[in-house]
Amino acid sequence: MGAAITMDENTTPQVLIEALREQCLKRGCGGIKGLGLVFKNMDIDYSKRIVYEELRIGLQRYGILMSENFLRSLFHTLDRDNSGGIDFQEFMKALRPPMNQARIDVVNETFDLLDADQDGLLKTEDLKGE
Numbered sequence: 001m002g003a004a005i006t007m008d009e010n011t012t013p014q015v016l017i018e019a020l021r022e023q024c025l026k027r028g029c030g031g032i033k034g035l036g037l038v039f040k041n042m043d044i045d046y047s048k049r050i051v052y053e054e055l056r057i058g059l060q061r062y063g064i065l066m067s068e069n070f071l072r073s074l075f076h077t078l079d080r081d082n083s084g085g086i087d088f089q090e091f092m093k094a095l096r097p098p099m100n101q102a103r104i105d106v107v108n109e110t111f112d113l114l115d116a117d118q119d120g121l122l123k124t125e126d127l128k129g130e
Helices: 013-026 031-042 052-061 068-078 088-095 101-114 124-128
Strands: none
Touching: 013 068, 013 088, 031 052, 031 088, 052 068, 068 088
């Protein structure tokens, strides 16, 4: 296993999330389905939430080593609602890789095709083809 990821006073929440995403991708956990499996495997008590200890153990199992400070900061960054646990939506929203430009272009083209009156809004009428 590699050295622990460490942080300093300049480490931003985005850097924390990027570091975890990178480590997950290195471990072959790419894509939304893979990240969902990571979450499920970390959820030891099947509560559909990951508490700090589950995150710590889960990352160790995946061979992702982080300093205690880094891990605590990461946990608090992922726990966006400050509930003391990371739910599936928080986990996925944070770790889902950004769409590449080609996918963004396809989404925009599809939107433009569906937006019948080209007002920049999709309405029920647009989808009905009226």
